Amino acid sequence: xxxxxxxxxxxxxxxxxxxxxxxxxxxxxxxxxxxxxxxxxxxxxxxxxxxxxxxxxxxxxxxxxxxxxxxxxxxxxxxxxxxxxxxxxxxxxxxxxxxxxxxxxxxxxxxxxxxxxxxxxxxxxxxxxxxxxxxxxxxxxxxxxxxxxxxxxxxxxxxxxxxxxxxxxxxxxxxxxxxxxxxxxxxxxxxxxxxxxxxxxxxxxxxxxxxxxxxxxxxxxxxxxxxxxxxxxxxxxxxxxxxxxxxxxxxxxxxxxxxxxxxxxxxxxxxxxxxxxxxxxxxxxxxxxxxxxxxxxxxxxxxxxxxxxxxxxxxxxxxxxxxxxxxxxxxxxxxxxxxxxxxxxxxxxxxxxxxxxxxxxxxxxxxxxxxxxxxxxxxxxxxxxxxxxxxxxxxxxxxxxxxxxxxxxxxxxxxxxxxxxxxxxxxxxxxxxxxxxxxxxxxxxxxxxxxxxxxxxxxxxxxxxxxxxxxxxxxxxxxxxxxxxxxxxxxxxxxxxxxxxxxxxxxxxxxxxxxxxxxxxxxxxxxxxxxxxxxxxxxxxxxxxxxxxxxxxxxxxxxxxxxxxxxxxxxxxxxxxxxxxxxxxxxxxxxxxxxxxxxxxxxxxxxxxxxxxxxxxxxxxxxxxxxxxxxxxxxxxxxxxxxxxxxxxxxxxxxxxxxxxxxxxxxxxxxxxxxxxxxxxxxxxxxxxxxxxxxxxxxxxxxxxx
Numbered sequence: 001x002x003x004x005x006x007x008x009x010x011x012x013x014x015x016x017x018x019x020x021x022x023x024x025x026x027x028x029x030x031x032x033x034x035x036x037x038x039x040x041x042x043x044x045x046x047x048x049x050x051x052x053x054x055x056x057x058x059x060x061x062x063x064x065x066x067x068x069x070x071x072x073x074x075x076x077x078x079x080x081x082x083x084x085x086x087x088x089x090x091x092x093x094x095x096x097x098x099x100x101x102x103x104x105x106x107x108x109x110x111x112x113x114x115x116x117x118x119x120x121x122x123x124x125x126x127x128x129x130x131x132x133x134x135x136x137x138x139x140x141x142x143x144x145x146x147x148x149x150x151x152x153x154x155x156x157x158x159x160x161x162x163x164x165x166x167x168x169x170x171x172x173x174x175x176x177x178x179x180x181x182x183x184x185x186x187x188x189x190x191x192x193x194x195x196x197x198x199x200x201x202x203x204x205x206x207x208x209x210x211x212x213x214x215x216x217x218x219x220x221x222x223x224x225x226x227x228x229x230x231x232x233x234x235x236x237x238x239x240x241x242x243x244x245x246x247x248x249x250x251x252x253x254x255x256x257x258x259x260x261x262x263x264x265x266x267x268x269x270x271x272x273x274x275x276x277x278x279x280x281x282x283x284x285x286x287x288x289x290x291x292x293x294x295x296x297x298x299x300x301x302x303x304x305x306x307x308x309x310x311x312x313x314x315x316x317x318x319x320x321x322x323x324x325x326x327x328x329x330x331x332x333x334x335x336x337x338x339x340x341x342x343x344x345x346x347x348x349x350x351x352x353x354x355x356x357x358x359x360x361x362x363x364x365x366x367x368x369x370x371x372x373x374x375x376x377x378x379x380x381x382x383x384x385x386x387x388x389x390x391x392x393x394x395x396x397x398x399x400x401x402x403x404x405x406x407x408x409x410x411x412x413x414x415x416x417x418x419x420x421x422x423x424x425x426x427x428x429x430x431x432x433x434x435x436x437x438x439x440x441x442x443x444x445x446x447x448x449x450x451x452x453x454x455x456x457x458x459x460x461x462x463x464x465x466x467x468x469x470x471x472x473x474x475x476x477x478x479x480x481x482x483x484x485x486x487x488x489x490x491x492x493x494x495x496x497x498x499x500x501x502x503x504x505x506x507x508x509x510x511x512x513x514x515x516x517x518x519x520x521x522x523x524x525x526x527x528x529x530x531x532x533x534x535x536x537x538x539x540x541x542x543x544x545x546x547x548x549x550x551x552x553x554x555x556x557x558x559x560x561x562x563x564x565x566x567x568x569x570x571x572x573x574x575x576x577x578x579x580x581x582x583x584x585x586x587x588x589x590x591x592x593x594x595x596x597x598x599x600x601x602x603x604x605x606x607x608x609x610x611x612x613x614x615x616x617x618x619x620x621x622x623x624x625x626x627x628x629x630x631x632x633x634x635x636x637x638x639x640x641x642x643x644x645x646x647x648x649x650x651x652x653x654x655x656x657x658x659x660x661x662x663x664x665x666x667x668x669x670x671x672x673x674x675x676x677x678x679x680x681x682x683x684x685x686x687x688x689x690x691x692x693x694x695x696x697x698x699x700x701x702x703x704x705x706x
Contacts, residue, residue, distance in 0.1 A: 003224050007216045009150070009209055010161035014127070016134055016217075018224055027139025027226075031131035033162070037067075037117040038124050040131030044141045048106040053289055055101060056108040059094040061086050061128055067118040068366045085365050087399050089125035093132050095506050096147045096178035096185040104234055105142050111135070118366045121164045126151050129178060134217050138225040145510070146221075147185055148213035149178040152206045154198070159205045165367065172198075175503070177206035181214045183511020190407035193457075193499035196521040204514065237294075240284060244294045247279055248272045252295075252302050259316040262345055262433045262481065263386065269299070300486045307483075308472045314480055315344075320523060322462075322478045322530050327442070327538035329450040336550040337451025339538075341443035343478070343531075345433035347384075350443035352451040354550040355422040356596040357586045374410050376425040378402030378440055384432040385481075401437035402427070405461075408441045408494035408502035409448070412456045420553055420594060423453060434480045435463030441494045441502075442535060449539045452546035459501060460531040461494035464520045468509065475520050477527045488512075493524040497532060551584065551596040554603045560591045562614040565642065573613070581606035613641045617683055619674050622690065627668045630660045637672055637685055645683025647672055654688050 002020035006013050015032045022028035025041040032038070063086060065072050065079065072079055082090070093113065101109075113128035129149035136143040153163045153171030160167055168174050175189030184207060191199070255268045276291055284291060306312050311319060323344030332338040337352035360371040378401045382389030394402070405427065413423065425447065427440035438461030445459040465479035466489035476483055484490050488509045494502040505517075546552070558566060566587060567574050574585055583597035583606040593610060597603040623639035630636075634648040647670075650656075652663050664670060676684040 003220075005216070005220050005223075007212065009212065012162060014130070014213075016131065016220060018134075018138060025135070025139075026141055027135035027137070029131050029134045029138070031127050031134065032117075033122055033127055035117055035119040036115070036122050036124050036127060038113055038115050038127045038131050040111070040113045040128060040135045042109070042111050042132065042135040042139050042141055042143075044107050044109040044139075046107075049108070051289065052106040053293060055098075055106055057094070057098055057101070057111070058109075059090050059097070059111045059113075059132070061090040061093060061113045061115075061125065063115040063118070063124070063366050065366075067115050068120055070366075073364065083365060084399055084403070087396050088403055089128065091396060091400050092125055092149065092176055092178070092186075092188060093129045096129070096149065097132060097136070099185065099508050099510060100143060100145055100147060100180075102142050102144075102231060104231060107141075109141060115366065120367055121166065122162070123151070123165070124366075126162060126176065130213055130217070134220060137217055137221040140226040140229050142228055142231055144228065145180055146214045146217040147178050147180055148210045148217065149176060149186075150206050150209045150213070151176045152202050154202065159202065161206070161209050173202065175199075175202055175206070177203055177210065179207055179210045179214075180511055181211050183513060184505070184517065185507060185511055187503055187505040188404075189504075190411065190502045191500050192411050193496055193501060195499050196518075196525060199500055199503065199521065200514065200518060203517065237290070240280075240287065240290065241294055243280055243283070244276055244291060245298065247276050248295065249298055249302075251275070252298050253306075256299070256302050256306055256314060257312070259314075265314070265482075266386075303482065303486045304467050304469065307467045307474050307476070308469055311474070313476065314482055319474055320477045320526065322527050325531060325534040327446055327535050329446050329539045334549055336547040337447045337449075337453070339443045339446035339450055341439050341446060341535075342431075343435075343439055343442070344480070345431050346436055346439045347429070347431040348427045348436060348439040348443040349430050350425060350427045350440065350447045352444075352447045352453065353424045353426075354451060354453075354546060355424065356551060356553070356584050357420070357422065357588075357594060358584065359422040359424075373416060373422045374406070374413050375423070376402050376406035376409065376427070376440075376444060378405060378437065379426070379428045380432070380436065381429070384429045384436070401440070404437050404492065404502055404504050405440040405444060405494075408461055409444050409455075409459055411501055412459055412496070413448075414454050414456075419453065420555070421453075423448070423451075432481065434478065434484060435461075435492065437461070437504075438463050438492055438494065442531060446535060446539060449542045451550070452543045454542040457496040457498065458532055458535060458540070459494060459496055460528050460535060461492060461502070462524050462527040462531060464491040464493065464524050464527075465489055466491070466507070466512065466516065466520070468512070468516075473516060475516065475523055477523055489520075491517075491520050491524070493521065493528065495525075495528055497529060549598065551598055552600065552603070554595045554597075554607065556593050556595070556607060556610065558587075558591045558593055558610065558614040560589070563587055563589075563591060566593070566610055566613050577606055577609045580609065585610070609641075615640050617643060617645075617674055617677060619677055622671060622673045625670055625672050625685070627664050627666050627670060629666055630664065632660070635660050635664050635670075637670060639672065639674065639683070639685070643683070645672070645674065645685040647685040647687060651675075651684075651686040651688055654691060654693055 004017040006015040017030045025043045027042040111132045115124045133146045137146050155171050173191035178186040251272050326342040328340040331340045335351045336354045341348050363370045425444045429436040441461035465476035465483045465487040467474040489507045491505045583602040586594045595603045595606045625637035625639040628636045636644045637647050638644045672685040675686045
């Protein structure tokens with residue numbers, strides 16, 4: 001039997017239903033808000049795979065094109081691989097849900113969220129996160145604490161929960177927040193240089209709504225939920241743990257207590273691993289994975305206690321110290337802009353390429369098709385961590401990191417009117433030991449200024465970490481890879497000297513307090529200002545001009561009713577202009593013509609051709625024309641592209657002619673004056689008014705063809 005319940009959030013009714021659809025899944029809910037419907041299912045295998053020692057969770061979010069009455073493009077006419085929007089939405093669901101599963105649950109689990117109806121104004125990703133949590137909560141899968149997610153913005157000083165797309169466009173920020181009844185689990189968003197205080201206000205406002213949604217899910221689960229599975233009892237491993245401790249605990253403390261590079265630490269850890277395995281392999285012949293797990297847990301404990309009890313980090317820094325920073329620009333001679341940003345053992349080589357309007361990315365999805373003129377791509381090849389892997393290519397992590405860096409920079413880019421270029425940034429991570437996405441923000445800002453893109457202000461980013469054991473708390477600035485791996489939080493903050501432009505927070509524990517978040521934000525601001533100061537040593541503002549290898553843009557306006565003339569039938573005319581000039585030409589609906597050329601002479605040729613096509617005939621003006629044809633009564637002369645007038649036989653010379661061909665033949669160039677435009681639009685031309693009258697009886701030979 002279907003059960004349906006609703007709740008009002010921010011003046012909008014959210015409804016969840018179960019028992020009617022997808023009944024063979026372990027848990028399934030249909031969640032809706034107005035005309036937006038998302039089916040969320042949670043399914044788990046019956047048993048974990050033998051020897052499984054990690055939790056294999058997959059989350060998929062897909063937007064059905066039928067939900068907005070569209071048929072997919074392409075040859076196959078069906079949905080293909082996930083779009084970037086779908087991947088980013090899946091990450092918004094995965095990140096807050098993953099820490100909520102109980103420790104020791106290793107059964108393969110899959111969450112699938114499909115958008116089946118969309119009004120195009122409300123984003124369904126937030127609904128999907130709530131629906132995924134509800135599906136897990138009512139299932140037999142071990143998951144007993146719901147999470148909820150909302151999006152917030154502020155318009156004209158008023159905070160809005162789950163705003164529409166049009167409200168987001170007018171808002172000061174776009175922040176998605178996930179949490180439980182007690183605390184915040186995840187934050188992701190962009191802002192227009194807001195203060196830390198405004199950000200915290202938005203998070204607290206979001207959490208008030210999250211509490212309502214979580215309690216709503218709990219009440220729903222109490223009514224329709226299944227009995228949860230029994231977790232396999234953990235075996236007593238005291239003996240094996242003590243054996244491993246006796247062999248390597250002091251070695252681990254020595255390694256973690258000595259300042260060394262990532263590579264040196266990796267080598268020493270390998271020696272410890274080999275020592276334990278060789279010493280205990282006979283006693284625990286079939287438990288090598290267990291031995292490795294215990295070594296990992298000991299490293300976890302040693303690093304955390306060293307930070308909490310001694311205030312000492314792996315590389316000897318204090319909790320607030322930033323690693324050494326090196327910034328270089330113009331490192332690649334033929335790119336339009338480039339920068340090399342190195343912070344400790346994290347390094348980004350970033351390039352900027354300037355393109356024309358035709359280089360804009362076309363975005364297809366549930367909203368109307370749109371274009372994107374600012375694009376940032378992030379690449380993370382395996383050699384950046386000294387590893388061997390598959391061929392480099394964007395996975396979900398790369399897409400997520402690139403999107404965060406793009407959001408950090410996008411609101412500082414000059415408008416299309418002031419800088420009518422398509423801008424593509426590519427960040428290639430050459431080394432990684434902590435927060436390569438924030439290195440991308442720094443390198444991207446430097447490379448944009450090197451390319452002559454006049455950013456409103458430079459932008460920098462920093463990653464903050466957290467170690468928390470009971471009441472002991474340590475907030476770390478500029479975290480290392482190991483501090484991220486063994487820590488409880490990865491909190492990335494990007495911004496200018498004035499405020500925050502992008503933010504992302506993920507935690508591995510079940511939430512953090514607002515007090516910890518406030519401390520992390522203040523510490524992040526100090527770190528960001530320090531990094532901006534270091535970056536300014538390389539370049540502090542955009543170059544006066546763009547690269548000589550970039551296309552230079554020139555704009556002219558033509559009457560809107562002449563656009564078709566310039567384009568020509570089937571684009572024939574504009575293709576001819578491009579071929580003749582070597583420039584690129586784009587025409588907008590308002591008559592703005594943008595001409596792109598590396599060599600200004602190419603732009604001049606295209607400009608003259610377009611102006612000639614769109615010039616209106618002017619009575620009294622003299623034109624250099626071409627004879628297109630002759631009749632007994634005169635010659636037809638083209639004075640402008642596509643515009644011909646009649647040069648009557650009586651207007652060719654002062655003397656009387658018997659035949660036009662005595663003076664003019666088709667193909668001849670001739671100078672004429674426009675003497676009248678008739679009511680019908682026909683043009684009347686004269687040649688004789690340009691000739692001296694004292695030569696009226698002299699024979700004038702016709703003008704030769706070129």
